Amino acid sequence: MGEDETSTPDDVKSAAAAAAASGWERVSRRARADILDRIAVALEEDRPALVDLAHEETNLAPARLAWEVGRAAEQLRFVAEVVREGGYLEVTIERSDGETPAPGSDLRRMLRPIGAVAVFGASNFPFAFSVIGNDTAAALAAGAPVVVKGHPAHPRLSRRLAVIVREVLADARAPVDALVLVEGFESGIALVRHPLIRAAAFTGSTAGGRALFDAAVSRPDPIPFYGELGSVNPVVISPAAAAGRAGEIGAGLAGVLARDGGQACTKPGLVFLPSGSAIEAEVEGALRPTEPQRLLTPGISRAFDDGFDMLARRADTEVLLAGRAEGDASLPRLVATDLASFLADPSAFQQECFGPMAVLVRYPPDAWEAELPAALGLLEGSLTATLWGARDAGAGVADDEAFAAIAAILAHGAGRVVFDEWPLAVPISWAQHHGGPWPSTVGSVHSSVGATSLRRFLVPVAYQNAPERMLPPELRAVNPTGAPRRIDGGSVA
């Protein structure tokens, strides 16, 4: 397949059929986990060449890309650990002779793989959310074979990554079609509509995600669609924090706005701060020396300029920083407005603008207790929301009653609420949740990062009065796989 080609409709059909028939769901948990570890090793071994290729295709800095290969490897190893532990299966057994809450037939429930899954790679994380990124790792861990639609922003890298994964599968004598790559926009739509595809995961724009979601739910047999779409990641800075920590907060904000060209899904795009705060000058001062950066694609660069222009043209905004670089690179931008203007047109200020930019919303200090909380109730869903308070004596964050009320409001509009830190990093771990209300995600009942990311690709099944030999190993009398189990309504052990 050439660089500009897309998969044919027949390619898509074959890909879905091959993944669905691969037999990946029958590979044992132990073998699946070992293969995930081996893919991690393969990525790390190929790191220098992968970084070069990704740098050519994405403009992201080599150091960042080298880190991201490690991140992808780390998440593969983490989901392998989740698979080995086995708690994700939710094994629950009620024996006919046990003290069940509902005495009767023997009943045994667990989660099993949902079937073949479509994964749509993102442009901004060519490793961590791409061919072998988080969605693929979670699906493979869950036992679901994957057809990946590679992102057109890095086609050669996508192909190389697919080859690496399939080589590891072949070496391990596992089904190579546990991962199949297709390319092209039309292929993505066809994939979501293909009867053998049982779920889809997507990271990208709200418009693109909505189109695919609509395709998924208008099928004769609708399938779950887990999309991570737009998020403005609001930040609220209390009057006390602004008064006492302007330098620290301003420099930190500048750092997270500019990092990787402001192209992270958790980049703060909307910052509420007291009017007249010294933070504004601090952010501006810290952003001014930023080197021009080429964004991921010409399309993102255009959207960045358009988003800024739309805000800059408004009568109710003030442009604080309007850096225009030579050629096709971008410089940071800062726009300010006030709380009354935000309240008059809240959705205008909540359009995600991918790139190094934020909107500052100045609130009168006396709005902290009533008007600001009311305005924060108008926020659309985000992946994260961040609250900065004053430092207390013990170096924890401390503030007043309104602070607690605002924290509660933010916790209803975001998947992760961050106190006194920046939300950019998304550690991979048991307690992580990466999700939130629309439009940050479709399917906000699940997470795309962390241990529960597997849950998106699993469905429950119950066996009633089954002969021992018909049961999956985890449901049998002995428990050789070590999966935690709840037996006869007792606690999980």
Added chain:
Amino acid sequence: MGEDETSTPDDVKSAAAAAAASGWERVSRRARADILDRIAVALEEDRPALVDLAHEETNLAPARLAWEVGRAAEQLRFVAEVVREGGYLEVTIERSDGETPAPGSDLRRMLRPIGAVAVFGASNFPFAFSVIGNDTAAALAAGAPVVVKGHPAHPRLSRRLAVIVREVLADARAPVDALVLVEGFESGIALVRHPLIRAAAFTGSTAGGRALFDAAVSRPDPIPFYGELGSVNPVVISPAAAAGRAGEIGAGLAGVLARDGGQACTKPGLVFLPSGSAIEAEVEGALRPTEPQRLLTPGISRAFDDGFDMLARRADTEVLLAGRAEGDASLPRLVATDLASFLADPSAFQQECFGPMAVLVRYPPDAWEAELPAALGLLEGSLTATLWGARDAGAGVADDEAFAAIAAILAHGAGRVVFDEWPLAVPISWAQHHGGPWPSTVGSVHSSVGATSLRRFLVPVAYQNAPERMLPPELRAVNPTGAPRRIDGGSVA
């Protein structure tokens, strides 16, 4: 509101607003559980009057209705137990100073109520799947306030049940608007589209469920829709079982076909049995003396006649039993076809027909090992699938290699696989799963019965670096609520 009236658009708006603003999600777990128990007591105390009212409106037998009041009370008590236990919250803590897999900030995750929920009652279970049926119990248990759209087949009962629940809430000084009733088809659509409604649960026809699902997913902000739609609940009888246990299996099948007028969602509608089996005569003989039964509604009665007529008219079917009762009552019907005819037009034989009827699919005994498994691969999704084998010496079920292969096929097409028993009963318990692939459910990743039914009305939230006082009790350093927790990547305890 009169018996034939429906709620106005303003009623629907007020209902959604009242439920969303009720504050039910802030009622403590302990208080919620106690209130669920008190509702159970109130139902039981009012049982005689409730049974009379339900009998008038549904034609279901008083004994069955009296049982069903107990069933509704039982599930309220069971979900109360699930709430007290607290494992459903998935509490996960990673301390900044702990040995987390991803050392860094303190991160604490749990599930929280999704917001106000719309519940659509079913006609066939006026208590167990209606105003205070399973979906409502699960939502209230999860902390989600409920707007119920009462089923038009039992309007007076619906209103009475809503009053009982709201009286208990008032007595307990809890928010009475944790449950609000609306009525009428248009109200249901408006409810699913209302911005304050965050999820919907439905039990009913595939067509009705599809319309509501389409409304839910075409919102500007799509919401999860958990629908339980059609299910034919296939049964497969092995040659050995047919040979050795024809009497037992035939009588049992007749019993589950006729029970409650064949109006249960788990009624077997499609039975694969060896051609020439004595089971046919056994079923027929056992069904013949069945008393005529008025079905739930004139609409269901018409659909039952139509479904039967459509099958009876076909050239490839044989009518074994075509009981026509006087007046508006119905008698059992049996239709037979053969495996070749099923293979030629599988969807025609998989139309759910609510009422006392089944289609028998005769397979040649030599089809058991290859043709039959291939045909079973064409089955659409069902809530249950049942497999009858020969009894082994230890009174367990035993059979051959094909039996295991068929069991595996059935486990992919159904939420619950039953061996050597009938699937009609759905015990409420920790291991129960009531769900399955489309069209049996939309949102097959969750269950509508059992401990995990709460999971449909919960979304995750993570707190990063949060001051202790900003955290829900379950996430704090001490654990006064006793909820099981996973700490620093360890096992859940």
